[in-house]
Amino acid sequence: MSLGKAWWNRVMFGLQNHEAEPKRATPPGPIALTLAVLALVAFFAWPAAHEGLSAVISSWHPYSNGNVKEYQRMAREAEVNHDAKTLAFVASRLGSLQENTRAVNKAVEIDPSLAWIYVRGSDSRFVFVHVPQSQNWIPKLEAFDPDNAVVYLTDASIRSSEMLLQSNYQLSPATLINDSAWRAAMEKAFAAPRYDSYYDRALELQQSELKAHNLTAPQDIACGIVEYYSSGVFEAQKYADYLLRQAKEAQQKGDAATATRLAWTVAQFADRARASMHNEAARGTTEGMLYSAAIILIPLEAAAGHIEAAKLLTIEKESYDRKLAAKTPYRIPYDDRPMNATGIALQIAGLGIVLFGGLIGLSLVFLLASRFAPGMRERTLYRWACQCSRFGPMGFAAAVGMVAALYAPYMSHMQDFLAGVKDTQTLQALTGMYSAISSMPSAFFNPMHAASHHFYLWISLIIASILGGAIFLGRDAWHSSESRGMKVA
Numbered sequence: 074m075s076l077g078k079a080w081w082n083r084v085m086f087g088l089q090n091h092e093a094e095p096k097r098a099t100p101p102g103p104i105a106l107t108l109a110v111l112a113l114v115a116f117f118a119w120p121a122a123h124e125g126l127s128a129v130i131s132s133w134h135p136y137s138n139g140n141v142k143e144y145q146r147m148a149r150e151a152e153v154n155h156d157a158k159t160l161a162f163v164a165s166r167l168g169s170l171q172e173n174t175r176a177v178n179k180a181v182e183i184d185p186s187l188a189w190i191y192v193r194g195s196d197s198r199f200v201f202v203h204v205p206q207s208q209n210w211i212p213k214l215e216a217f218d219p220d221n222a223v224v225y226l227t228d229a230s231i232r233s234s235e236m237l238l239q240s241n242y243q244l245s246p247a248t249l250i251n252d253s254a255w256r257a258a259m260e261k262a263f264a265a266p267r268y269d270s271y272y273d274r275a276l277e278l279q280q281s282e283l284k285a286h287n288l289t290a291p292q293d294i295a296c297g298i299v300e301y302y303s304s305g306v307f308e309a310q311k312y313a314d315y316l317l318r319q320a321k322e323a324q325q326k327g328d329a330a331t332a333t334r335l336a337w338t339v340a341q342f343a344d345r346a347r348a349s350m351h352n353e354a355a356r357g358t359t360e361g362m363l364y365s366a367a368i369i370l371i372p373l374e375a376a377a378g379h380i381e382a383a384k385l386l387t388i389e390k391e392s393y394d395r396k397l398a399a400k401t402p403y404r405i406p407y408d409d410r411p412m413n414a415t416g417i418a419l420q421i422a423g424l425g426i427v428l429f430g431g432l433i434g435l436s437l438v439f440l441l442a443s444r445f446a447p448g449m450r451e452r453t454l455y456r457w458a459c460q461c462s463r464f465g466p467m468g469f470a471a472a473v474g475m476v477a478a479l480y481a482p483y484m485s486h487m488q489d490f491l492a493g494v495k496d497t498q499t500l501q502a503l504t505g506m507y508s509a510i511s512s513m514p515s516a517f518f519n520p521m522h523a524a525s526h527h528f529y530l531w532i533s534l535i536i537a538s539i540l541g542g543a544i545f546l547g548r549d550a551w552h553s554s555e556s557r558g559m560k561v562a
Contacts, residue, residue, distance in 0.1 A: 100440055101462040109433055109462075112470035115477075116426070122473050125480030128291050128506075129423030132514045140293055141168040147286065148176055157184035162282035164190060166296060174204055181213075188217040189271040192227050205231055221269050222342065225262035226305030229255050233308055249308075250315050259312040262305070263338050268345040276495050284491040294487060295507035298500050306346065306355050313339045313362040320369050333373045340366035340386075364393040416509030419479050425472030429465045436462040480506075 101109075116122045144166040151159035160180035167173050180187050191210040205211055211228045218224055232255045237244045249255055279297035288294070320335035343362035350356035367386040374383040436458040443449040443458075486502040 099463065100459050101466075105463045105466050108470055109466035112466060112473050115470075116473045119473075119477050121481040121484050122477040124289070124484070125419065125476040126423050126426055128480070128510055129419055129476070130427075131290065131292065132420075132511045140288070140290070141166065144168075145172070148172070152179060155183050157181075157187055158278065159282060159286075161187050161190050162278055162297075170204065174208065178208065185217070188214055189274055192223060192271060218269070220265055220267050222262040222265035222345065223268060223270055225258045225265060226309060228305075229258035229262065229312075230305035230308060232258060233305075246311055249311060256312070259305075259309065262309065263312065263316075263342040266345075268342075268349045270349055270351070272349070272351050273495075277493075280491055280493060280495070289487055289491075291483065291503070291507035291510055294490065295504045298504050306350075307358055309342070309346075310358055310362060313343070313365070317365055317369065324369065324373070329373055329376070332369065333377070336366045336369040336373070339363075340370060360393055360396075363389055367393075413509055413512075415479055415506075416512050419476065419510055420513050422472045422475035422479065425468060426476060429469035429472060432461045433465040433469060436465065 116126075144163045145168070147159055148163045148167060150156075151163070157180045160176045160183070164173050164176040164180060167176060177190055180190065191205070191214045205227075211224070211231070214224050214227075232252065233244070233249055236249065236252060236255070240248070276298070279294075283289070283294060283297070316335045316339050320332045320339075323329075323335065324332035340363055343359040343366065347356055347359040347363065350359060367390045371383050371386050371390065374380075374386065439449070439454065439458040440462060443455055449455055483502065483506040486499050489499055490503060
């Protein structure tokens with residue numbers, strides 16, 4: 074026996090150098106066949122298993138546009154049927170800015186009460202390009218909801234984006250503050266009596282349309298869950314700083330009335346915006362505005378004899394001081410989740426279903442064919458077919474169980490979401506599952522956007538585990554078959 078042959082027998086079959094390659098193999102018995110059948114039935118009967126596998130396999134198409142073709146079909150059908158809600162729903166999902174813009178305009182044309190999608194219910198890229206200006210959206214939105222600060226914050230954000238492009242991304246804070254159009258939009262935003270980011274309307278639209286069209290995959294649901302806040306809310310911090318500088322100057326000059334008016338303008342805006350925030354980073358920005366305004370207002374209100382107002386402001390200030398001292402990190406936004414163990418386990422289990430299921434299927438076909446062609450039983454491939462069909466069902470059953478167990482919580486949260494639930498825990502679970510499933514394939518095909526050392530470590534471990542398991546299964550199975558000396562059935 075050659076050294077190469079001896080090494081192969083040792084690695085693949087667990088044989089010693091003096092032992093010959095096994096000549097006999099045992100086809101699958103009733104236990105293996107029963108387990109295979111039960112695992113297959115469980116796979117199709119258990120929604121968490123087959124839908125989980127579908128979600129995993131969908132993530133293996135890194136350059137696909139998700140469910141865009143289905144959304145485009147829905148848009149065409151909705152336009153024919155004058156279905157404004159469906160057009161509004163797909164207006165951020167059609168794969169191109171031009172098609173999304175057209176869907177927005179058509180939806181509002183059919184149902185003017187959907188004008189809020191000009192801001193948040195549609196493609197977020199609208200804010201950073203010429204679309205709102207060319208489509209005259211801001212005046213339409215102002216006419217639709219004139220008392221909402223979000224309308225004017227969006228206008229200010231569009232103006233700053235224009236200036237940023239014109240300055241080749243060298244826009245200074247002073248230039249922005251001195252721009253009359255930007256400052257006028259911010260002045261309206263801070264004076265507006267309401268702050269409504271249309272968060273509730275947007276989520277209700279997503280929930281009703283997802284349910285109506287039976288869209289339950291993670292990519293379909295996560296696409297519509299955005300922590301809605303106006304794109305201008307962070308820039309509002311610049312305008313707040315501008316007003317508070319003026320307030321301090323007025324305070325130093327002894328003009329308490331002007332200082333109080335300017336500081337309260339900031340504090341009241343921040344309080345209105347904070348109450349409507351669903352993003353911790355954005356909420357933190359408004360809390361910072363309120364804190365800065367409170368520092369100026371506390372002594373002014375106390376001096377004016379407004380003791381209760383001074384006490385309330387002091388409570389706000391002390392609360393923010395404690396938060397700063399605790400250094401509590403912001404919750405990671407819904408759409409920004411790192412690779413995690415759930416995603417890795419799902420990818421391994423999904424791959425296991427595909428590999429074990431494929432091996433079992435091919436093995437059974439080969440074994441069935443060998444009954445009509447006995448000469449096939451003398452081939453090495455026959456021995457592999459026997460072992461795959463005997464031991465593969467265990468791997469297939471384990472993979473099915475793992476996918477179902479990991480995906481079942483998502484199914485539960487998804488049903489709650491479609492029933493109208495929209496608490497933070499549910500939304501995090503839904504978007505977290507999408508990120509968990511898609512993060513590894515995305516990192517694999519775009520490693521420059523992943524933490525390379527972590528990514529390649531996990532990939533190496535997965536590949537090593539699969540190869541090691543295959544070798545271990547092969548060598549132990551063959552060795553046990555040879556040691557028992559069973560004959561071919």
